[in-house]
Amino acid sequence: MDQDDTPAAPFAAMMQMQTKIMQDMLGTVLPAGQMPDAPMMPFPTVEMSPSSLEDWQAVSQKLQMMWQEFQAEQSQSAEPKLALVDPLEWLGAMQNWYRQMPISKPDAQKQLWEESLELWQTVLGRYGIGPEALKERETDLPRSDRRFKDRRWSDQPAFALIHQTYLLISERLHAMVDEIEGLDDAKRKQLRFATKAMIEAMSPANFPTLNPLVIERTLETKGESLVSGMENLFTDLKRGQLTHTDPDAFTLGENIAATPGKVVHETPLYQVIQYSPTTPTVLETPLVIFPPWINRFYILDLNPKNSFIRWAVEQGVTTFVVSWKSADSSMSDIVWGDYIRAQIDVIDYIRERLKVPSVHTIGYCVAGTTLAAALAILHARDQQDKVKSATFFTAQVDFTKAGDLLHFIDDQQLAGIEKLCTDGYLDGRYMAAAFNLLRGNSLIWNYWVDNYLMGNGYPAFDLLHWNGDVTNLPAKWHQAYLRDLYRDNKLIQPGALEADGEPIDLRLVKTPSYVQAGKEDHIAPAESVWEITNHFNGPLRFVLAGSGHIAGVVNPPESGKYQYWTNTADPQSLGEFIAGATETAGSWWPDWIEWLRSQDTTEIPVKGKRKPGGKGDKTIEDAPGRYVMTR
Template identity: 60%
Template sequence: MKAQDVMEPHLPTLEDMQQWTQVLGRAQQLMLEQAAGATGRTLPFDPEAVARIQTGFADEGLALWQRFLDSGGLLRDHPEPPPSDSPAAARDRRFADPAWTEHPFYDLIRQSYLLLSDYLTKLADAVDGVDPKQKAKLRFATTGLLDAIAPSNFPLTNPLVVQKTIQSGGENLVKGLQHMLADLEKGQLTHTDGTAFELGRNIASTPGKVIKETPLYQLIHYAPTTDKVLETPLIIFPPWINRFYILDLSPEKSFVKWAVDQGISVFLVSWKSADASMKDVVWDDYILDGQIDAIDTVRDLLGVPGVHAIGYCVAGTTLAATLALLAARGEADKVASATFFTAQVDFSKAGDLTLFVDDEQMKMVEQLSSGGFLDGRYMAATFNLLRGRDLIWNYVVNNYLLGQDYPPFDLLYWNGDTTNLPARWHKDYLTQLYRDNLLVQPGAISVAGTPIDLRRVRTPAYVQAGREDHIAPLESVWKLTEHFSGPIRFLLAGSGHIAGVVNPPSAQKYQYWTCAESQPTLEAFLAHAKETKGSWWPDWIEWIRGQAPATVPVKGARRPGKGRLKALEDAPGRYVKTR
């Protein structure tokens, strides 16, 4: 788009811009006062730091306005290159279109917004002498406010929307309104075209059979594709906060299919989305009637002493508790190895999610869970807030303002396919783990009357973290290595909570870091780690084979439904389809 082709809104005066600055300053002051009320005292600032921030903001603001006037402002015929942006501003995808920099008015709007963002962020950081969590809340709220008021989010200050509106005669806004009304009706922001996917056909389509069903889960046994398989089978525990098929997306991305093709007998637990019948379900149930029951089922079916187990996210946290309980019972050999995908056990550095566990938030969760379960749309909204710029406002612009069609994207389809959570479990999880961090305190948590202690876990473990994970931060996942007593291989994958895990070798994307020898601290790991391009999955399968290399022919119970447990239905089963 050329700069001269963009319709020009009314040019604000310097007084107009000062007014908006004051309004946003007052908005931040309200957040400061809220944080002060939570601490019971006035928030302390470093006067010298605040003075420097305010002086710098005023000087840079005037300089920006003067540059605009000196260059001829909106009257200049040939746009001049704008001053160089900071590296962060240059990477800001909201302003990637050339019109944001080539057109003088929009360049002024953009630079003014970035300047204001820098000012308010620095002012939030200048709060000192308060509880770190209160300061983190203030910074989180400031970031959320700034993301919401970005000029890209409004029709008259986004050159792309202005141009699209002119070209389409306003049809984009009508279509965007249709999108918005549809989202309001279903109570959830749409990210992708849901009609493009069908469970069992082009997503969650790895062949297999459901061989067991309980009130809590279905157990899927996937059909082998090799003549021989590892004698020790693999059981995968996905998080029940989401649908299991994050690990079985399209065949090209499916971890399940890839693992089957590597010669592993793969079983997977498909959790039931909570309803009123699960109002009394607690964490003990997911450990005893979920993970241990599934482990014993696979052991008995195949006649093996132990299994390899994978726990993803909250299921990884639960797997750690399961291992501790088995160790306390003298049954640790039931799990030959444990793999943790972006899982946390020590929540002292759990990131922004800890901001959602104060008393006020817990009261709201209780109100939303009056039926005995929490609607999954609440959790989806919470996770979206953690990356509001990418998962909320980006789609507001594309779907509502530009009126664009939804692209078919399996990962975003999964992201919007929410599950409900048992109310009692969810409350205990937030309070006992995120808020009180009891899991790493020996004996502080008991399962079926047995106190558990993570230090007793000696099971060989493979711990994977994501470098850019905003849900389970790297620093938090690393702490798992500080509480187990057995051999641990720690691996850092490129990208985040999802793409860092779902990264098939065929994609040739990202990278991972490992150390030949275990390291005492995360800092030491980062200093000595070797980078390898591509997927980390081959590293994992090599580690698995090293734990138990024996293989057996595929016959009898190694085929789904051919052992004592008969097939109930085809994978992916009815639990994952229940809404």
């Protein structure tokens, strides 16, 4: 690679190039003789002294050497790698649809040009430039977006023009999706999602020579921020995953997933953790939590201040949690029925361990979906009394309104996902990329700018640490889940699916249920979660919590955040529920524990196996156990 081809090509050349682009663009808009002078230029003037030139040359050499070392390391390593997942790669499948975009029509081009001309004259007029120049500068620009709220995006007219033009084009592209003729509703929604992802990726904030914050940072550090950014980039390329937080800030069992307890049971698929009691008496009926196996269970045990598990223990509830094993080649034949059977087996194990007739259950996300199926099977076998109550955290059973994830489950997408599976499992980094894509600005491009372009260090944030602690998924289960539930919506069809040799009919379920949904949930939309009320036939309490899929669940009372809504009438839709709902400030956790206690108030002293690892109780290891640490 020639020096001029490295990422460290002289920064001044990039500045000149971008300035020339801006001058050419403005020259098509402004009348002759009204081209702005230096204040219009998008980059500050930099005096290049001999010492400064030496500094920039040193940075250039560092970057070139880093690139060469990275290339050499990649070519010599025999270890299979997963490249950093490109979240936009799958959009290529939609290129035929984009050819239909009305932008190619002369009328649309004319309209866009006229709107652009009007915008440019309006924006520049606020800086005293052009025929629409104002006598006094106006600070408010026509369009606003939080990505461009920093004053440096509006201090200079060039950057104002750049991001305002981007926002205009974004609006027009979104509108054009609705103008395409001949698309069915599903394809149009998919194209909307793809267009949104593409527009987010093309933000000027994501390009170093268009982002004034990046330019300023680069100049202030004399290019050292580029070195730090490239180090971050190469680290992520090697691990095949975008880093959101300091990877060394947390240690399982010490400052995260640290609620005391013991692993009391395990199989090749899961471990069962029982937590040590902190109260002299506990509810006789214990609680078992089934977290999703697409993530690590400790989302419910991040730290003492926001741990649902610790809080439940402190309420006098004997609490068990299932820690699922991250898939490997030994799990190539695991299907969704295995997870349903595992839940039933865990229920039976706890009943036997504590000598109780029934348990309370919680199913979070996909584990809530399988819990619903497990309840249907227990009812079909007349064994429903094994479960005293069921709580569902953001769980879906009817996938008609399942939101943006529906965009990943047409035949073409399913075939593409199947090709990614090796040795019988799907690498969790692909799932992480897909979920990040659902919130591209927040979970991809924000970190693209901060980590790679600005070269900043990583924060210590437990939630983001958990988010990056990915799990692998059994390939057969994953394909069947997307196909049978998301695409074909078979779970709500009586007898269409079976598990453990039993047809599944959700209409049989009469277990008292507490259903929690997140008002802003983009993974399991509240409207989709609501549908469980149309399929169960037992007493059910629906609660709509503020925030989304994670923060809506992990919201301890002490935080004082958000709110929740309840409705004691008999609403027939989520809209009716909201219209007649009562809002309560703060966490919904106290509402849940009150509901749980109403199912059975019997308490007993803590003795025997109520305290895991006590006299005569042989346990396997301390919480959080080995399975949560396997990759």
